[in-house]
Structures are given as C-alpha cells and as structure tokens.
Amino acid sequence: MSAHEVGRLCRQVLTDEELVAALLADPLAAMAPFDLTDWERNALLAGDVAALHRHGIHGLLLSYLTHAPVLGLDVATYSTRMRGVV
C-alpha cells in the first residue's frame, strides 16, 4: 500500500534527524529508500499536501512535514494548501 509508505516517510520525519537533513539537502535522493510511486514522489516534492490527503494519508502524519520544515512546508504554507481542499 504505497499511501502507507508516504505515511511512513512523514512519521519518520518526526524522529529521524538524518532523514530531515537529507530532505533539506536533496529531497529526491532522500525519498529513494521509500517505496513511492512517481505520483507520490512528485506530490511530495511539490509539497501538495492537499492532494496527498485526498490520496489517503492522515492529516496528522502529513502535519509532521512541517517539522524542520521539509519540502518547503512551513506551517503557514501547509495550512494554506491543506485548507484549499475544502
């Protein structure tokens, strides 16, 4: 279940500072160990949290991407993009 793998990446961002550093330095390379589809990888690179939420990833997990923040997802950006779903 690839959506689950996106969730795994999000969850790991919360506790894995090496992953955070890798996402900040080279996000595409940082995602390589995760079994993601091309669509998922592109959505993450674009920081398209609304689309990822529609894809089935729990908001709690997606919110972990604001940690650091990674993928350009500071809280304000995250909130604006996620609220756009409604």
Add this chain to the structure above:
Amino acid sequence: MARIVAGLGVPHHPENPSTIARRDPEDETAKLYACLEDLLDQARPDVLLMFDCDHMNAFFDTVPQLAIGVAAQTSGPNDATPSVAPTTIPVPEALAGHVRDACIEDGFDVALSRCFTVDHSILVPLHYLRPAHDLPVLPVFINGLLPPVPDAGRCAALGHAVREAVAAWPDELRVAILASGSLSLEVGGPRVAPGSIFGEPDRTWAARAVQLLAAGDLDALTAEATRDQMAAAGNVGGEVLNWIAMLAAIGSTPATTAQVGPRAGDGYGFWTVEP
C-alpha cells in the same frame, strides 16, 4: 480487592510542555492541569489506568481497534515530544494481563501488546499530572484515529468490562482511570485554522460533550457520539471514545469538576468515586 477511586480526563497537545510551564499560576491551561494534579494526589491512587488513542506511533503497520499493554514497563516519548525527556514508566503487568483476560471473557477481542513504547498522548498528561512517574500506568488503547473507529456504545461497554475486571482483582489497590484526548480537534487536515496545523471544527460538540460528562450522562453521550459526529469534530475526534470508556468505568457519576479548556475543543474533568 481493587477499587476505582477516581476518574479524570485531559487533553494531550504535544506542544504544551514546551510552551506551558507546569503549575504556572498565570496560565489557564497550567492551572487546570494543576487542579487535576492535586485532586489526583488526594485520591491516593496505586495505579493509573489510561484510556488512550495511540497516534500511529506504537501501532503503525498494524493497528488494533483495542489493545492493552502487558509488560513490566514502557518508555517514551516515541514521537520526539518537545520538552519531554526520555522516560521509563512502570506498568502493572499482572493487573494489565488480568484486565485483558477479563475483557476477552466479556466478549472484547483485545490485542496483546507485550513490547510497546508510548507517545505524547500518554506522556503529556503524565508530565502535568504525575511528573515523578512513580505511578504504574496500565494503557488501554482504543483506535480513535483511523476510520472506522469503534462504536461509542462498544467503548462504553469496554469501560464497564474494565470496571468489573478491576473489581475482580483480589489485591487491595486504588485505581484511577484517565481519559486522554480532545473532544474536537483537527490535526493537519483540511479543517485546520488559518496559519495553523490545528483546528477545532466543532466547538459546540466539545461543549456538549463536557456538559454530558459533567452530568455523568453516559447514555446521552454514547447516543450522541456517533461516528459522523466524531468525524465532524475533527480527524482525531475519536478521542472522545477514551472519555466514554472512562465514564463507564467509573460508574457514570457526575463530575467533581468539569469544564471546557482555554482551547475550545478540550475538556478537563475529575470524578471522585471514593474518598
């Protein structure tokens, strides 16, 4: 025999320990926690049974609807909760096994977790209510986050089963029952507030739930906490199931004190069962 002496319920926002000092007399949230900390001390519990929703930390690849942690100890936080140091918490292993066995005999398929860690939903309440971590904690996990969550009536029945299980424990033991969680909260989903990763989509429901909890009206709370209502309350709205289980476990008595918190989706309450 073991006796349930108190019930209580609090939220567990992970950012609280880093932003709200314990017992800060100038902060309303700190004062609410401090009041409940004092009431818990006065209840002189020997064990704290916590109804809790794991946040996909202890349970991620496999998520049980119900689980009980049966181990000598646990530790956390497993989710890097800010300002909460790595902590080891004793677990009353024999009592936990007894409670699980009794619930299974009562018709509940409760998963067994022999090796688990805990997240902010356990550690933030303890940070404010029992910072010495000297009280054994018996975690009863309810899936309140991943739909379909258990039915409210089922969780009330679970609370009753836990009540009977405690009463059947032969040793003298004072047990307090804690419900961890919010009553209306959206985390990271579409209903977050502008500029935030949090939101309170149904403050009216949160106030209603606190009203019913305060009155000890388990029947009304169970009837009104439908899956649709819990979903409307936010993507962690299922945390109300912990409160329902707690209220059932303590015997549905009116609260000693219960109120909505400074964050409108939160409740803070204490139920004195035995002096």
